Amino acid sequence: MATTQDLLPRESLLWIFAAQFVALLPQFTQLPLWVPLAWAFAVYWRLEVFRGRRDLPGRTLKLLVILLTMAGLAISYRRWFALEPMVALLTLSFTLKNLELVSRRDAFVSLLLAYFVAATLFVREQTIPYALYGLLSVVVITAALAAQLGSFSARPRRALGLSLRLLAQATPLMLLLFVVMPRLGPLWSVPQVTSAGRTGVSDSMAPGDFTRLSKSDKPALRISFDGPIPPPEQRYWRGLVYSEFDGRTWRQGVGVDPRNGGQVYWKSGERPLPQVGPRYRYQVIQEASRSPWLFALARPVSDSSGVGETLDDRLVKHSPVYSRFAYEVRSWPRGSRNMSASLSRAERNRNLQLPPSGNERTREWAESLGRRGLGAEEISARLLARYNREFTYTLSPPALGSDSVDEFLFGSQQGFCEHFAGSYVFAMRAAGVPARVVAGYQGGEWVSGERYLLVREYDAHAWAEIWLDGRGWQRVDPTAAVSPERVRDGLESAAGEEFMQDSLLPLHRVDILVKLRLQWDMINYRWHQTVVSFDSEKQRDTLQRLLGDISPLRMALLFAVPCALLFLGALLWIWCSGRARKLPAAERFYQKFCQRMARAGVVRRSGEAPRDYALRITREKPQLASLTQRVTSAFERAAYGGDAEAAKELRRLVKRHFGLLDLASVQVDKLKQAGR
Structure with a gap:
């Protein structure tokens, strides 16, 4: 039972609620609407108790509230053991603590919980704005703790000043621990169940999908090279292969999708590598996509943990990419890798699959080319020549009906990359040539300040691959036959006035804004390189640069010397502040x-x-x-x-x-x- 002296005054309550609001504000936009409403109601009830208009809830009412909370979580989330429902549970526990907020001990428990809630801010984003907001949250929560010491400490200037001084004193220790503490798996690596949409290449492709991606200028990949940089016409960042077509939508299909029978090599060295060294070595920083697909040049190999290689020359992650993910890649030219001389029967049938009916005009035209005895390369050349003569590249193609390939090839003749790639593969299969659609990104903007390639969502692209006996899979980009500037110079050059025409603020048309945006992206790139991706390998390299050979004695000295300096500095500060105490x-x-x-x-x-x-x-x-x-x-x-x-x-x-x-x-x- 709390004594009268232990009861919380008005200033303490207001500070606690302010700290709660700052810690919970980013979560309110991600959690179900009833969660912030529950927090607001709990705060209202506690203020009514302070005014003497209501009593604190009894045991029966508390039990009822807990049952309602659990029911709400069960309805809002499909499964319990995932990250987002656990964050919601922590948030609600933090919220319901207001219903028994009586003494200073309760206040300290609530504010300690606030630190954990503020840390969940980095579950979804680890960018600089989130880091600054996290720092603001810590300042306010620490000020709320300082305000619990008495009415004089509750004054805003006094509480915030004390909070800033405490954090300033803790900063050297924080930096030391950041460098030397063993790296643990981040909280955001726990599976998430959110269905919130993220832009990015999907595991299926239908007419209009890539057109929607062309309206987004969000970063997708940042790629830095150790050695030569591929020319623009070679920058094909493949991520998915579509082998199954139902008449309108392309999908990966059985035996291709790793989630549905596709084989993945998870250990380095499981597939033989050529004797000649790789043509390209690079690191990719991929933005969150909520899917396991990674993007790389053809014939990739990665030694990064949790990254595997598929039989169709792709990289996949063991779990979906819920936050920025960095991985190392080596890529070989196709001619330097061991390839089978022919396709297996199952793989040939998979890459010749067509629906039993539909698009009859395209089937008849392609079959006629095959009956003439033309080879795969001749059929491809005739189809590409037709694209070049008769077709138009546009970001606003007309809608297509059920026979989408026929309507595109013999009707509208206007389309985006998915129209050209999908119709090309359909026609090649109808002519008896194994073919498949490949999706990913093409191109990228070179950022000379930090020397990396910036690939945005509007660089999303689809192309094709055909099988040539004795040579294996060969890339064919039908879009390049219609609009070669799309491959050489990027989407903005190819689309002209259509590029980002639906955007509210046409920032890409103002030079100073384009430069500022690139500068901000470079800052974010450096932030990720030095802070977010500071893993155990980078930690080991840093310690070796500081200490040489890492030994227990040197590690102890690394700890002891800064701690001793911090201790002496604290004593000196206390002594000086005692002597120079400022009078009123x-x-x-x-x-x-x-x-x-x-x-x-x-x-x-x-x-x-x-x-x-x-x-x-x-x-x-x-x-x-x-x-x-x-x-x-x-x-x-x-x-x-x-x-x-x-x-x-x-x-x-x-x-x-x-x-x-x-x-x-x-x-x-x-x-x-x-x-x-």
Whole structure:
């Protein structure tokens, strides 16, 4: 049972609610609507209790609230053991603590929970704005803790000042621990169940999918190279292979999708590598996509943990990419890798699959080319030549019906990359040539300041691959036959006025804004390289640069020396702050008055009250009687009554009459000299 002295005053409650609001605000946009409403209701109830209008809930009501909370979580989330329902549960526990917020002990427990809630901010994003907001949350929560020490500490300036000083003192230790503490798996690597949409290449492709991606300028990949950089026409970042077509939508299909029978090599060295070295070595930083697909050039191999290689030259992650993910890649040209001379029957049938009916006109045209005895390359050349003569590249193609390939090839003849790739593969299969659609990104903008390639969502692209006996799979990009500038110069050059025409703010048309955006992306890239991706390997390299060979003795010295310096610095700061403790303004100006009077010959005695001192000055220096009375009165009202106007008056009196006080001092000096 809390005593009267332990009960929370109004200032403490307001600080607690402010800390809760700051910690929970980013979560409110991600959690179900009823969760922030529950927090607001709990705060309202606790304020009503403080005003005496309601009582704290009893045991029965608390049990009912808990049951309702669990039911709400069960309805809002499909499974319990995932990250988002656990964050929601922590948030609700934090919220319901308000219903039993009585004593200072309850306040401390609630604020300690606030630190954990603030840490969940980084579950979804680890960008610089989120880091700054996390720092703000810690400042406010620490200030709320400081405010629990008493009414004087609850003043905003006092509480925030103490919070900032504490955090400043903790910063060196934080940096030390960041460098030397063993790296643990991040909280955001736990599976998430959210269905919130993220832009990105999907596991299926239908007409219009890539057109929608062309309207987004969000970053997708950042790629830095260790060695040569591929020319623009070779920058095909493959991520998915579509082998199954139902008449309108392309999908990966059985035996291709790793989630549906597709084989993945998870261990390095499971597939034989050529004797010649890789053509390209690079690191990819991929944005969150909520899917396991990774993007790389053809024939990739990665030694990064949790990354595997598929049979169709792709990289996949063991779990979906819920946050920025960095991985190392080596890529070989197709001719340098071991390839089978022919396709297996199952793989050939998979890459010749077509729906039993539909798009009859395209089937008949392609079959006629096959009956003439033309080879795969000749059929491909004729189809590409037709694209080049008759078709138009556009971001606003007309809608297509059920026979989408026929309508595109013999009707609209206007389309985006998915129209060209899908129709090309359909026609090649109809002609008896194994073919497949490949999806990913093409191109990228070179950022010279940090030397990396920036690939955005509007660089999403689809192309094709056909099988040539003795040569294996060969890339064919039908879009390049229609709009070669799309591959050479990027989407903005190919689309012209259509590029980002639906955007509310056409930032890509203002040069200064384009440069500022690139500068901001470079800052984010450096932030990720130095902070977010500081893993155990980078930690080991950093420690080796600092210590040379890592040994227990050197690690102990690395800990002991900074800790000793911090301890000595804290002692020095305490000693200096104790000596130079700042007096209130009223006492400082009264001391200046006493010092002037001492020079005038009237020294204040130890323990002498201000009023007694004033009477003595009046007797010994009658000419200063009026000034002394006014100074003493103003000091008493400012120091003992907290009168801010009296403090200002005291300051004016002492400063304005310094000349009179100095004159009295000079007269004393003359009398002393005359006495000599």
